[in-house]
Amino acid sequence: MKKLQGIYEYAAQMTAKGKVATYIPALATADPNAFAVSLVSMEDKIVFGECTQLFTLQSVVKVFSFMVAMNHHGIKEIMRYVDVEPTGDSFDSIVRLESHNNKPFNPMINAGAITVASLLPGETMHEKVKSVTLFLEKIIGKKVHIDNEVYLSEYHAADYNRAIAYILQANGFLKSDVEEALQVYLQLCSISVNVEDLAVMALYFATNGKNSAATCSKEVIHIAKALMFTCGMYNASGKFAAFIGLPAKSGVSGAIIAVVKNGTIEHLQGPIGIGIYGPAIDQVGNSVAGIAFLTQLSKEFDLFCL
Template structure:
């Protein structure tokens, strides 16, 4: 059944387009599709070429939020960033202007993510990047690096994010200066991962911060639970409510075509218990979600009853 779901999802790869507003991402081939599922016992399902690296893009918002919460404490972060869905595009500025006191609605939109990036541990951009990369390396047990070509492509076209950051700075939400916050955020969006890496991150979240494959505690259960709640309500841009209803599992997507999913308890053929899922297909819809990736996850959830609702 898993291969049937995969083959159906693959027929949707050309229904999306790569993110054209980031020139380097526009070069991706839409025919790519890869998925990885790992369970708490170390069993895997892998399809497609799961080795190629792609950039995290907005999936980095999950990692950054976790790191900031573990370093400062959850309440410190929530004093600067709320946990409310917006229904607006991820790069919208309207809520900052129309809602007093201009506090970002959640860390899964750009305004909240830039604020969180300014909170990351370290005195410089390099320090903050190194801290997050080390955290990611330990969870996935593999090295990661910034894709400099993607970073340059993004930073040269990130005028809207700078506008958001200046507004945040004017309202005293950033803990560093504007350029440092924007550079930190953009570099972490350009961090490369594989579908297997995403699956391992999802498995750690399924364990509420304890990685089932190593029994190592990475984050507190409280941080894990709030993160999963945010992924469910805000993780798929302004289609989050739609996918909460039709799929019903915590997810976070990125405009590179990656999707991170976590399942606290499920059974998918030979895989059972806590599950981490990573999917990659670069053809995205107008909202920013992978068309084939979301079709794969939707069929997976419906076939194996993975919804938390």
């Protein structure tokens, strides 16, 4: 454990190099020095930091909503509305929607995630949200709740996302009205979890769903992991893939899930899920301490999946 402890302590110092997200007022109150990590295998777990602290999933939820929508509609139908190509743009970019009059490039950017929110199963906003929360509850084995303060904070600061949604509607890519799609998307971003929940979510991908009651086809899980690898870390995804080499998804709350298909980290062996919470983020939206931890972890324990 000495090596892993050293990596954690080194990464914890990196929080000073980031800042908490302020464009969502409720996220601006997070402690910038907070840093927690959970690693879980099928047999055991390792935790560093305050593992019970709650925070919101933010963009981490995008991969799960996409899976629920894919499972319901089928891959071919979903691909009519959202692609699976990476971009070098920021997660809230509107440029490509305007210049190409095209469907969103992938479901990990806001345009794609809002489109997916409109495609979730259910006739009402509540039913669409519930389709994802139920899926997550089956994965982590407990109830999840929406942080209403964060949701309302995001909703009242959602002008840019609302603009994205109106362009999507004008181009024929929303299957519900703008306000419903936006509210579903923002409620899902506001689901509250802790760092151990994140690790179990990551383990779901590491085991291809074998560790969970949440059913999903192998093809859907494969596509989701491929998207995490190519698009999961905002417009730093290419560097993350090149230098860390793990499927992962981040959120501006400081949350990260990372997937080890088959590795050895101290006494943990086989499929391993990694959950990280470090709200001090960099310019593209990734946890500074989280990136530092995963960089060192991948090198020290030879976790590159390529």
